[in-house]
């Protein structure tokens with residue numbers, strides 16, 4: 001018998017998450033406790049409940065720039081070994097409790113140097129936290145693997161250094177590189193040397209592109225920088241025309257993205273909050289899925305969007321009428337697109353994802 005498609009069963013489904021920010025996924029209570037511990041007095045609210053509401057409402061700004069301002073408060077409480085480790089441990093525990101079996105979680109080490117830690121130390125503490133979280137999840141009967149992505153901020157000038165940091169930690173749990181931050185005015189080609197370095201080292205990277213800004217950003221990320229995946233990439237729809245009879249025509253760039261199976265890390269709730277799309281009904285997720293782009297479902301920032309992987313999937317089910325087989329396809333898309341070695345991706349698909357959905361499909 002097919003399992004009902006509700007939140008309870010969605011939590012049991014094996015899920016894969018490729019786009020999740022460590023500093024966008026803190027528990028509200030942890031923000032409050034760490035602020036008290038480290039003497040940060042600028043929090044906009046006091047209790048966990050008030051903070052949860054504040055983050056969600058402040059992030060609901062309709063502008064990527066205003067949305068990003070909320071990160072000042074989470075980054076502020078992630079400056080110490082204790083803070084970094086705790087946030088990473090809880091991230092792994094929360095994702096595992098939600099049924100995520102593989103996740104790539106990203107953060108920008110350069111934003112965590114305020115109390116004198118080095119870039120290497122910051123990464124070491126976060127990786128130690130992930131390992132602790134994986135172990136405590138295992139003790140609860142939940143198996144999760146977390147790969148870490150290191151992000152460089154696109155308005156800053158440390159991308160080459162962060163790319164080198166990524167490669168230095170490639171055998172210790174860091175699986176890739178990314179650039180994030182405000183998109184307009186900071187094209188990916190500003191960081192070309194970082195991407196060239198990554199390619200020289202046979203190392204993987206993704207680029208936030210086509211979220212707040214349109215096709216030129218996606219084109220640069222692919223044609224100049226050689227990105228493996230697109231962070232968001234929703235604006236690829238600017239290169240797709242839908243005729244009056246529903247007939248769809250893809251432009252050169254949209255065709256290239258689809259032909260090359262370039263994964264789209266789509267983040268439905270986040271896209272509505274930043275104004276990249278007006279509402280979920282108008283989100284191009286379904287259009288792209290029907291056109292057989294390699295679409296994946298992601299959370300982006302669980303705190304700011306008050307969401308989880310299961311809830312993002314439920315929102316898509318409710319909006320577009322997806323069934324378990326669709327969700328399995330999106331999950332396999334994500335697993336195929338992960339930055340860990342091919343044999344390990346395949347093992348997770350064959351041994352965890354397919355058997356997990358087989359039970360739900362019935």
Ligand SMILES: O=c1[nH]cnc2c1ncn2[C@@H]1O[C@H](CO)[C@@H](O)[C@H]1O
Pocket residue numbers: 021022023024064068071075106107108111151180181182208211270300301
């Ligand atoms: O959706 C997004 N678009 C662009 N940048 C983002 C998004 N979400 C978070 N960050 C930025 O990435 C940094 C490292 O994790 C965060 O501090 C935030 O500034």
Ligand SMILES: [Zn+2]
Pocket residue numbers: 019021180208231300
């Ligand atoms: Zn993001």
